[in-house]
Amino acid sequence: MAGYILNRLVSAIPVLLGISIIVFLIMAMIPGDPATAILGSYATPENVEKLNRDLGLDKPLVQRYFIWLGNMLQGDFGRSFSLNRPVLHEVLERFNGTLILAGTSFAICSILGIAAGTVSAARQYGLADKAITFAVLLGISIPSFFLGMMMILIFAVNLRWFPVSGMWPIYGARDLSSLISHLTLPAMVLATVATGVIARLSRSAMLEVLRQDFIRTARAKGVRERSVIWRHALRAAMVSIIPVLGVQAGFVLSGAVYVEIVFQWPGVGRMLVDAILKRDILLVQGGVVFVAACYVMFNLAVDVAQSLLDPRIKT
Amino acid sequence: MKRSEMTRRTLLAAAAAAALGLGSGTAQAQSPENVLIVGQIAEPKALDPAAVTAVNDFRILMNVFDGLVRYKDGTLEVEQALATDWTISDDGKVYTFTLRDGVKFHDGSSFNAEAVKFNFDRMLDENHPHHDTGPFPLAFFFSAVNSVDVVDPMTVQFTLNAPYAPFLSNLAYPTGLIVSPTSVETHGADVGRNPSGTGAFKFVEWRSNEAVVVEANSDYWDGAPKLEAVVFRPITDANTRTAEMLAGGIDLMVEVPPVSLSEFQGDAFTIHEQAGPHVWFLILNAKEGPFADVRVRQAANYAINKEAIVNDVLEGTAAVAAGPTPPAFSWAYNESLKPYPYDPDKARSLIAEAGAEGAELTFFVTEGGSGMLDPVAMGTAIQADLEAVGFEVAIETYEWNTFLGEVNPGLEGKADMAEMAWMTNDPDTLPFLALRTEAWPDKGGFNSGYYSNPAVDKLLEAARVSTDQSERARLYQEMQAIVQEDAPWVFVANWKQNAVSSDRVGDFSLQPSFFLLLDEVTKK
Numbered sequence: 001m002a003g004y005i006l007n008r009l010v011s012a013i014p015v016l017l018g019i020s021i022i023v024f025l026i027m028a029m030i031p032g033d034p035a036t037a038i039l040g041s042y043a044t045p046e047n048v049e050k051l052n053r054d055l056g057l058d059k060p061l062v063q064r065y066f067i068w069l070g071n072m073l074q075g076d077f078g079r080s081f082s083l084n085r086p087v088l089h090e091v092l093e094r095f096n097g098t099l100i101l102a103g104t105s106f107a108i109c110s111i112l113g114i115a116a117g118t119v120s121a122a123r124q125y126g127l128a129d130k131a132i133t134f135a136v137l138l139g140i141s142i143p144s145f146f147l148g149m150m151m152i153l154i155f156a157v158n159l160r161w162f163p164v165s166g167m168w169p170i171y172g173a174r175d176l177s178s179l180i181s182h183l184t185l186p187a188m189v190l191a192t193v194a195t196g197v198i199a200r201l202s203r204s205a206m207l208e209v210l211r212q213d214f215i216r217t218a219r220a221k222g223v224r225e226r227s228v229i230w231r232h233a234l235r236a237a238m239v240s241i242i243p244v245l246g247v248q249a250g251f252v253l254s255g256a257v258y259v260e261i262v263f264q265w266p267g268v269g270r271m272l273v274d275a276i277l278k279r280d281i282l283l284v285q286g287g288v289v290f291v292a293a294c295y296v297m298f299n300l301a302v303d304v305a306q307s308l309l310d311p312r313i314k315t
Numbered sequence: 316m317k318r319s320e321m322t323r324r325t326l327l328a329a330a331a332a333a334a335l336g337l338g339s340g341t342a343q344a345q346s347p348e349n350v351l352i353v354g355q356i357a358e359p360k361a362l363d364p365a366a367v368t369a370v371n372d373f374r375i376l377m378n379v380f381d382g383l384v385r386y387k388d389g390t391l392e393v394e395q396a397l398a399t400d401w402t403i404s405d406d407g408k409v410y411t412f413t414l415r416d417g418v419k420f421h422d423g424s425s426f427n428a429e430a431v432k433f434n435f436d437r438m439l440d441e442n443h444p445h446h447d448t449g450p451f452p453l454a455f456f457f458s459a460v461n462s463v464d465v466v467d468p469m470t471v472q473f474t475l476n477a478p479y480a481p482f483l484s485n486l487a488y489p490t491g492l493i494v495s496p497t498s499v500e501t502h503g504a505d506v507g508r509n510p511s512g513t514g515a516f517k518f519v520e521w522r523s524n525e526a527v528v529v530e531a532n533s534d535y536w537d538g539a540p541k542l543e544a545v546v547f548r549p550i551t552d553a554n555t556r557t558a559e560m561l562a563g564g565i566d567l568m569v570e571v572p573p574v575s576l577s578e579f580q581g582d583a584f585t586i587h588e589q590a591g592p593h594v595w596f597l598i599l600n601a602k603e604g605p606f607a608d609v610r611v612r613q614a615a616n617y618a619i620n621k622e623a624i625v626n627d628v629l630e631g632t633a634a635v636a637a638g639p640t641p642p643a644f645s646w647a648y649n650e651s652l653k654p655y656p657y658d659p660d661k662a663r664s665l666i667a668e669a670g671a672e673g674a675e676l677t678f679f680v681t682e683g684g685s686g687m688l689d690p691v692a693m694g695t696a697i698q699a700d701l702e703a704v705g706f707e708v709a710i711e712t713y714e715w716n717t718f719l720g721e722v723n724p725g726l727e728g729k730a731d732m733a734e735m736a737w738m739t740n741d742p743d744t745l746p747f748l749a750l751r752t753e754a755w756p757d758k759g760g761f762n763s764g765y766y767s768n769p770a771v772d773k774l775l776e777a778a779r780v781s782t783d784q785s786e787r788a789r790l791y792q793e794m795q796a797i798v799q800e801d802a803p804w805v806f807v808a809n810w811k812q813n814a815v816s817s818d819r820v821g822d823f824s825l826q827p828s829f830f831l832l833l834d835e836v837t838k839k
Contacts, residue, residue: 030717031713031714031716031717031720031721032714032715032716032717032719032720033716033720035452036716036719036720036723037716038368038452039368039452040368040684040685040719042368042452042453042455043719043723044723044748044759044760044761045723045724045756045759046759047452047455051450051452054449054450055450079504081360081450082360083358083360083361083523084360084361084363084366084504084507084508085505085508085523090523093523093524094524097524149554149558152555152558153558156558156562157558157561157562160562163562163564164555164558164559164562164564165550165555165558165559165564166525166548167525168525170346170352170525170526170546170548170564171346171347171350261551261552262552262554262555263555264549264550264551264552264555266523266524266525270551271524274357274358274551277715277716279716
């Protein structure tokens, strides 16, 4: 197992290098340079050239890439010009926000999705199944930014149960209860689509398992139905559900961008969107490489979890 | 089985109720009295006036720092601030300022002539020990400054390399705000996160992506502010900003989207409006194609229904523009100019006269951008009006920075017209940078439509070197009349900045400079 993990970590290096090259090239090739973005109306060729020189963007492309890579390997991600602070500080702080949001959403969608899918499968074509299938379709079909705005309008503006936006109160204690009240709406919105997808796939995975011989054997032995479904069948179905969770975790992370914008959540997604619009090259590059590294690690964790659960999968 | 399910349901219900209870508890906590919470449109870049370019950042800075001069309340005319008096030499090149006595920076250090010299040298002198705290993108506002000299501790002298009339109003712009030299020496490049000025409010903290907090400076030379503190919250999404305002999460919001204004009718809110030094126009390619003929350019001005654009597309958040200079520069504005009326018949006959019927036009439209209002909807309305008088208009849409990259180098060979908007602090800036022959893109200017009229060039150059305001006013007014007739642009709109305040906020008004001044504001 340790050898397997090491092997996977080593094979992540070319992936991350590739990503660093791609994001570097994209930022170098998209039209509009940082100096023009900063200067706006005042972007005369002369002003642009001077500012580019001040920002160190007048060096050749290849040289810039290796300077960036070399600094990054030493832990220096550079300084964001649009926020005027070290990229790594900003990314870590923002990633923390995204982790809280996406982590909570992921927990919600995993639990709700698997539970709903299991109930659906257990009561195939029953009332519960139909109700869940309907709710799932609705959830998958609503764009999250629209759902977010509606939730804000209903629960924050009209009912005033929750704050509209942000992660912490502007006034008052920064404790768990204030975090939860800020987190509830965005986490629910972000979880909606993924819950639907997980529920659908859990349902079919469960149906598959429920048709198998060992389930019939269990029932014939007189094992209680509840135990058959939640203990025997679900455990077997988890083998095909876990990879789905892995994929959905990726979707939750990328879906966080919209939710972070609507709810002004201080996360890495909103940071990247702002950084791209401002052509904040180092912040975009650093942020993308960091997120990619986390994604690689997460995929590795999913694979390890799967092999622990199912000994047939060789590591 | 039945029983345990009931338990689970009860548990879920209890959890939900708890979550809602928690929510209602904190969300309804009201913000304290005398603390104003302002909804900003973005996170500031830095709180170093020399290093920033965005109006969003200026809104904070103007409350923390002072300049040598400032704009008189409700106008764009300069008055004393940290300088109590000044003289200008007869050749217009030497400005001598007498400084206000007894003023201290928030960090306790003294404001004096050395501090003024430090500020401008830091920006302009590449060999200054703290020049590396930049870059200073708007330093060119002061590129006419040759040297800054300390005459005595309370007198400072600026020597320019040529007479430059906008110098005083540039000093009133945020780029001219005075930073404590001690704070620069202490914090280096991080001074933008540890600002220290002489202004009405002192910096307290900056919580990234959450808030910038400032508190009253009780020793302020112009009288202590009425508020105890101001919290600036960055809320980039306009709909979310509107929701926060409706829910009471902020007391004051700026840049309200036109479509949201109707939400704030009624007694609980006050809508503020103020026309600013902004003009939204179409650059016409006067070098080639149909717009090389002045009659076709005038036809475009007649053909576009500007009233409909400002009232229907912009919901009344702008006024129809008459010429290149916004009326907010009241001292330099030519009152006798009337906007081109909406007259499609006149447009058709001018087009027929010029033989440009059915001409195909390429029109550059941007998706967004600073001061661009609602560029896609406006572009579509303009396209429809121009097609109604017989043009064939093809729109090409670009993201803002890409758009600037296409338009600023000039429209030749690419397009016949492009959207553009400018917000400036002196009537000199826009025409000087975008209408002179010497400002064609290949010479480093913004005259992307290649307009050229020697009479206009002469007027603008004369206005720049005159230090007599009434003389400058006369020259600008003459320039506006000629430019309106020559129609190098379609003059479309002057943006009215808006803001909404809650009924807890008193004595707030917007400034034509678009800055946000909060020292007189109250909150109950």
